[in-house]
Amino acid sequence: MMRRGSQIALALFIALTLALPAYAHIGSKDVYEEVNAGPYKLFVTIRTPNVIPGVATIEARSSGAPVRSIQITPTPLTGDAAKHPPSSDAMRPSADDQAFFTGSLWLMAAGSWQVHFDLDGAAGKASTSVPVPAMPLSILPMQRPLGIALAVLALILILGLAGIVAAAVRESRLDPGLPSSATQRHRALIASAFTLAFTALLFYGGYKWWNVEAATYAADIYHPLSLSPMLSGNTLDLKIGRYDTDALHSLRARSNNDLLPDHGHVMHLYAIRQPGMDAVFHLHPALISGGDLRMNLPSMPPGTYRLYADIVHANGFPETLSANLTIPPGLPPAPLAPEDASAAPPALSQGELGTVYKLPDGYTMIWDHPTELSANTAYAFRFRLVDAAGHPAADTRPYLGMAGHAAFVKTDGTVFAHTHPEGSAAMQAVMLANGPSAEMGGMDMTGPLSSAGPGAAAAGDHIPPTVEFPYGFPSPGRYRIFIQMKHANTVETGVFDAEVR
Amino acid sequence: MSTTANTWFEFQRPAVAVPWYIWAGVLAVTSSSIGGAWDVSWHRSIGRDTFWTPAHMAIYACGVLAGIICAWLIVYCTFGRNSQLRDASVSVFGLRAPLGVFFAGWGGVAMLMAAPFDNWWHNAYGLDVKIVSPPHALLILGLRAVSFGVLFLILAAMNRAAQADAAGFRLLQVLFLYIGGLSITGQMFFLQEYTWDVKLHQAIAYIAMGIGLPALFATFSQASRSRWAATSTAAVYTLFVIGEILILPLFPAQPKLGPVFNPITHLIPAKFPILIIAPAFALDLLWQRLRSWKPWQIALVSGVVFVAVLTLVEWPFANFLLSDASKNRFFGTIYFDYNSRASGYDRMREFFFPDHGAALFGGLLRAALYASISTWIGLRFGRWMRGVQR
Numbered sequence: 064m065m066r067r068g069s070q071i072a073l074a075l076f077i078a079l080t081l082a083l084p085a086y087a088h089i090g091s092k093d094v095y096e097e098v099n100a101g102p103y104k105l106f107v108t109i110r111t112p113n114v115i116p117g118v119a120t121i122e123a124r125s126s127g128a129p130v131r132s133i134q135i136t137p138t139p140l141t142g143d144a145a146k147h148p149p150s151s152d153a154m155r156p157s158a159d160d161q162a163f164f165t166g167s168l169w170l171m172a173a174g175s176w177q178v179h180f181d182l183d184g185a186a187g188k189a190s191t192s193v194p195v196p197a198m199p200l201s202i203l204p205m206q207r208p209l210g211i212a213l214a215v216l217a218l219i220l221i222l223g224l225a226g227i228v229a230a231a232v233r234e235s236r237l238d239p240g241l242p243s244s245a246t247q248r249h250r251a252l253i254a255s256a257f258t259l260a261f262t263a264l265l266f267y268g269g270y271k272w273w274n275v276e277a278a279t280y281a282a283d284i285y286h287p288l289s290l291s292p293m294l295s296g297n298t299l300d301l302k303i304g305r306y307d308t309d310a311l312h313s314l315r316a317r318s319n320n321d322l323l324p325d326h327g328h329v330m331h332l333y334a335i336r337q338p339g340m341d342a343v344f345h346l347h348p349a350l351i352s353g354g355d356l357r358m359n360l361p362s363m364p365p366g367t368y369r370l371y372a373d374i375v376h377a378n379g380f381p382e383t384l385s386a387n388l389t390i391p392p393g394l395p396p397a398p399l400a401p402e403d404a405s406a407a408p409p410a411l412s413q414g415e416l417g418t419v420y421k422l423p424d425g426y427t428m429i430w431d432h433p434t435e436l437s438a439n440t441a442y443a444f445r446f447r448l449v450d451a452a453g454h455p456a457a458d459t460r461p462y463l464g465m466a467g468h469a470a471f472v473k474t475d476g477t478v479f480a481h482t483h484p485e486g487s488a489a490m491q492a493v494m495l496a497n498g499p500s501a502e503m504g505g506m507d508m509t510g511p512l513s514s515a516g517p518g519a520a521a522a523g524d525h526i527p528p529t530v531e532f533p534y535g536f537p538s539p540g541r542y543r544i545f546i547q548m549k550h551a552n553t554v555e556t557g558v559f560d561a562e563v564r
Numbered sequence: 565m566s567t568t569a570n571t572w573f574e575f576q577r578p579a580v581a582v583p584w585y586i587w588a589g590v591l592a593v594t595s596s597s598i599g600g601a602w603d604v605s606w607h608r609s610i611g612r613d614t615f616w617t618p619a620h621m622a623i624y625a626c627g628v629l630a631g632i633i634c635a636w637l638i639v640y641c642t643f644g645r646n647s648q649l650r651d652a653s654v655s656v657f658g659l660r661a662p663l664g665v666f667f668a669g670w671g672g673v674a675m676l677m678a679a680p681f682d683n684w685w686h687n688a689y690g691l692d693v694k695i696v697s698p699p700h701a702l703l704i705l706g707l708r709a710v711s712f713g714v715l716f717l718i719l720a721a722m723n724r725a726a727q728a729d730a731a732g733f734r735l736l737q738v739l740f741l742y743i744g745g746l747s748i749t750g751q752m753f754f755l756q757e758y759t760w761d762v763k764l765h766q767a768i769a770y771i772a773m774g775i776g777l778p779a780l781f782a783t784f785s786q787a788s789r790s791r792w793a794a795t796s797t798a799a800v801y802t803l804f805v806i807g808e809i810l811i812l813p814l815f816p817a818q819p820k821l822g823p824v825f826n827p828i829t830h831l832i833p834a835k836f837p838i839l840i841i842a843p844a845f846a847l848d849l850l851w852q853r854l855r856s857w858k859p860w861q862i863a864l865v866s867g868v869v870f871v872a873v874l875t876l877v878e879w880p881f882a883n884f885l886l887s888d889a890s891k892n893r894f895f896g897t898i899y900f901d902y903n904s905r906a907s908g909y910d911r912m913r914e915f916f917f918p919d920h921g922a923a924l925f926g927g928l929l930r931a932a933l934y935a936s937i938s939t940w941i942g943l944r945f946g947r948w949m950r951g952v953q954r
Contacts, residue, residue, distance in 0.1 A: 216673060
């Protein structure tokens with residue numbers, strides 16, 4: 064009985080979700096973020112639960128001024144409850160490594176959350192926040208031994224009650240010491256048969272109820288808003304669907320008409336040609352009206368493209384919407400917009416790309432590849448831009464307000480994560496969490512695109528030709544990584560392959 | 565009935581009329597009732613708990629005590645030489661013990677099944693934020709079965725004492741009504757998602773109580789032989805909940821979970837008790853006067869009287885509860901969960917979709933019909949219970 068319940072729940076789940084979505088990105092729910100709080104520097108990993116309410120586990124590695132203690136508190140990113148934090152929890156320092164802290168927090172509702180970090184150490188107190196989107200993503204199937212144990216207990220209860228009712232009818236009303244009569248025993252038998260049927264029916268009702276609850280939960284599992292692309296000539300129109308829920312679920316209700324500009328654009332659209340991943344475009348359609356975006360496509364080689372569209376809602380909740388787009392041959396030629404980027408790497412079938420990627424203008428992008436890559440491990444991946452003469456590029460500039468942009472894409476299409484040097488959280492959500500004047504500020508994320516990157520002073524200034532992306536691969540397998548950096552007026556896209564264990 | 569034996573557990577002699585295991589059972593049910601109320605308050609105020617919260621310990625204590633009583637009585641009646649105790653027992657699958665022991669044991673197994681089921685449920689679908697989920701229903705069923713078992717332990721002793729005209733009868737009757745009162749408390753706890761103050765102008769609240777309460781009142785009235793059984797058991801519920809309102813807010817507490825929409829500083833108690841004592845009193849008066857009627861006739865009148873009196877009393881009282889006049893420590897309408905929104909019906913003190921006109925009238929008629937059926941079941945079962953000897 065229990066097994067069937069879990070099987071039905073699982074089937075429902077599979078029917079409803081082809082691949083595990085993960086809001087901000089696809090298939091990559093965990094948050095990897097590098098944050099500065101005054102003199103302190105933390106590399107934070109927040110692993111959100113698959114079910115909500117559930118427990119998020121949090122790891123923090125301190126690399127700035129020595130940290131003595133860290134208190135963590137979850138609150139929604141926006142709204143009334145953002146003003147009333149629950150009592151905080153202390154993170155535990157590791158016994159072997161005093162700079163490494165772990166902790167856990169309950170996230171009680173789906174929606175756009177933040178975790179506050181209150182630090183204390185040699186340099187005094189400081190605090191910072193990391194945005195954490197949380198949505199129910201899956202239903203846990205029941206393990207066989209537990210299912211069997213529960214079924215046995217249910218059977219004991221059903222048979223036990225029949226036996227008890229039989230005893231009640233047969234002898235409970237007899238004066239002490241008197242034996243039961245044949246009539247009483249006969250009536251007891253009938254009563255126990257009725258009880259057996261009744262209790263079995265009761266448990267069957269409970270099982271049906273369970274299925275209803277499971278289906279209700281399955282209906283609440285996160286799905287990104289729908290994305291419908293339409294191509295006429297080289298004009299691409301993208302319509303975003305709505306996700307309406309009642310007021311009770313307002314934390315997870317999402318509109319298609321509340322998008323915040325992130326790095327100056329309402330949408331960051333990656334188009335990756337399938338199946339070879341041999342053409343990639345980073346594009347920025349413009350908002351025409353609520354839920355409707357449009358752009359003129361640059362020249363693109365024909366084929367089927369997978370679209371990954373990053374958006375951020377007003378409450379700081381980021382989503383990656385996804386759809387397929389077929390580019391027919393003979394599209395009218397058009398140039399790439401100055402803020403857009405593209406690359407044409409060798410197809411996946413031509414073997415794995417190395418750690419050095421030759422760019423079309425003679426520059427080279429180099430990945431300082433860690434010796435081994437394992438899933439669910441936090442890394443800070445470093446990439447360097449080298450000029451045609453083999454020297455570190457002296458003319459590196461911020462691209463869309465950042466030192467670089469990265470997209471980690473699993474070759475089977477189940478993972479897509481567009482991240483930045485601060486981490487995998489959407490920048491606009493980071494701004495909501497820490498305010499525009501916070502440590503990560505200094506960059507204008509909503510304004511013109513020439514604004515400075517982290518560590519850079521003013522728009523147009525040169526920045527170091529090295530960029531680091533905090534990220535962890537969510538599962539083993541083959542990934543293709545697209546890195547964008549800008550030098551002079553050229554946006555470069557370096558492409559690398561990673562085999563993750 | 566034998567009076568030859570003279571051992572300390574001999575329950576039918578007036579000097580030791582109430583054996584230890586009945587006291588232990590009463591303690592177990594009291595402990596789980598307090599633990600249950602405390603646990604709900606904990607979740608409404610602090611939010612997060614562990615296996616070892618004091619509220620949980622009080623509930624486990626019920627299980628441990630019930631386990632000890634069941635094991636001792638089963639071993640003693642099945643394998644012991646004391647014929648008196650063995651004579652007053654029933655046999656289930658070869659094991660002997662008073663009938664109540666088996667009910668309580670059944671409840672224990674149900675609770676045992678609910679624990680891993682609930683744990684899995686939280687992992688599969690998230691920590692449930694509502695009381696009535698399948699694993700919680702199983703847990704509550706288990707707790708209620710333990711309470712029912714203790715009620716039967718008292719019942720058999722009480723019925724034997726009544727037959728022997730023993731002096732211990734009065735005390736056993738009081739204990740019976742007390743446990744009955746805690747059952748009413750448990751029933752109201754189970755119904756509280758329908759009887760929240762903001763829902764008291766919906767017919768569903770009266771339908772829920774019409775189904776759930778008259779059966780218990782009629783059972784206790786018939787089985788206890790008390791003229792004021794319904795009133796007394798309703799009084800236990802009323803005092804229990806008022807006690808909760810007066811005591812729990814004395815303990816400091818703050819939420820350990822977000823989202824916090826309502827910052828609080830102390831434990832949040834239950835809502836003010838429903839005035840079921842009024843219809844209970846009306847039923848007692850009615851039943852004292854209709855003894856010669858047939859059960860179905862009594863049931864029909866009782867259903868109508870129950871719903872009519874309950875509605876006439878609670879409907880205007882609900883207006884009072886949502887008014888500013890009830891904003892004090894006694895009526896407790898100043899207390900709200902940490903996660904209740906300022907725009908929510910309870911904090912706005914507004915009724916949640918109140919029923920009017922035909923919908924209301926039709927709903928109350930249905931409530932009266934269900935209450936009649938419920939009374940009939942209670943009367944029949946209570947009369948049967950009066951004969952239980954073992």
